[in-house]
Amino acid sequence: MARNDKRFEKVxxxxxxxxxxxxxxxxxxxxxxxxxxxxxxxxxxxxLLGADGKPVVDPSL
Structure with a gap:
């Protein structure tokens, strides 16, 4: 990860x-x-959990 890259982003x-x-x-x-x-x-x-109880994962990454 480069120095300027942020690990978390606000969506x-x-x-x-x-x-x-x-x-x-x-x-x-x-x-x-x-x-x-x-x-x-x-x-x-x-x-953040979905209706199935599993973590919500953004597939766009």
Whole structure:
């Protein structure tokens, strides 16, 4: 990986009001998508799962 390449890229961002937001990040090496939820001074990250319970993988990579 080159120095300027980023491992993660933001593919979606949505404000939830009152300082909270939801973002979807994609791992550019594996294609796996993650959900980042933040509000105030707290936040959480988890793999984004499909209806089958498996991680969502972006096939365009």
């Amino acid at each position: 979606h961002s949505q404000s939830m009001g009152f300082g909270s937001s939801v973002e979807i990040l994609r791992d550019t090496q594996t294609g796996v998508c993650y959900l980042w939820r933040s509000g105030g001074y707290a936040g959480g990250l988890t793999a």
